[in-house]
Amino acid sequence: MDLIVDSGATKADWIALDNNGKIAFSTKTLGLNPHVLTTSILRERIINNFEIFKNKKNFKNIYFYGAGCGVKTSIDRMYRVFDGIFENCKFFIKEDTYAAVYASAKIGEKSIVCILGTGSNCTFFDGKNAKQYIISLGYILMDEASGNFFGKQLLRGYYFHEMPSELSKKFENIYNLNPDNVKEFLYKKESPNAYLAKFAQFLINNKSNKYMRTLIDNGLDRFIRHQILQFEEAKEIPVHFVGSISYFLRDEIKSKLESYGLTMGNVVKRPIDKLVQFHSENKIF
Numbered sequence: 001m002d003l004i005v006d007s008g009a010t011k012a013d014w015i016a017l018d019n020n021g022k023i024a025f026s027t028k029t030l031g032l033n034p035h036v037l038t039t040s041i042l043r044e045r046i047i048n049n050f051e052i053f054k055n056k057k058n059f060k061n062i063y064f065y066g067a068g069c070g071v072k073t074s075i076d077r078m079y080r081v082f083d084g085i086f087e088n089c090k091f092f093i094k095e096d097t098y099a100a101v102y103a104s105a106k107i108g109e110k111s112i113v114c115i116l117g118t119g120s121n122c123t124f125f126d127g128k129n130a131k132q133y134i135i136s137l138g139y140i141l142m143d144e145a146s147g148n149f150f151g152k153q154l155l156r157g158y159y160f161h162e163m164p165s166e167l168s169k170k171f172e173n174i175y176n177l178n179p180d181n182v183k184e185f186l187y188k189k190e191s192p193n194a195y196l197a198k199f200a201q202f203l204i205n206n207k208s209n210k211y212m213r214t215l216i217d218n219g220l221d222r223f224i225r226h227q228i229l230q231f232e233e234a235k236e237i238p239v240h241f242v243g244s245i246s247y248f249l250r251d252e253i254k255s256k257l258e259s260y261g262l263t264m265g266n267v268v269k270r271p272i273d274k275l276v277q278f279h280s281e282n283k284i285f
Contacts, residue, residue, distance in 0.1 A: 003062040004063045009139075025055075047085060059089045065094050099271040122230075124233075145245065147198075148196035150199070151197050163211060207249070220253060241267045
């Protein structure tokens, strides 16, 4: 069997294909970001999944697309984790950017591919290779218009008393906003970016509110200016979007792109579904 894995910071989607290219099983784990998680946590998240662990001797190839796998140290860590779990298996490890490209873009055609999920980034695809001009510095300094970005804005708005009172009451009725609890998750527990991203659901559910529309508008403005418009051909080629934030804010994104003279391309919520089709039709490794 082969395994195709698309991992963001929050969760990882796994699909196993049998020797005939048919889906043997699909499953999920928590996100596997080797840039922010230790080797032991990465290993634990994999082996705690029954389907994966039960079949660990049956896989021939693992195609892993992961957040944080854009640098050699992270790729090497992920390789060591896999090598310690799976026997007689080959590993192909690429940044999650490539999952977004293969799931949304067309081979042989130029496009820009954006990820708006827990985090965010933007890639130029020349039809064959993906190229990023901006090096991401992660969720603290970058990740505009992502789940964790909007989560930060919501928390700041709540604690600075900028959020309208009716929204504040709804917000505190849904989430534990005790300052000690918030600081515990932000500064002492693993994956604070994933914690922040959970608040984005509140923004999506209330996106018709004027205050929320302003947050969304500002976040998309920053993302377009800092990421998409860095590419000289941006206004001549389609701009594709991948990820849950992209999917639920697709109308707002389309409107904002048009205000900049940009063209909306495909919107894909879950790359993993498209990756199965892509791997069945293309030999890339």
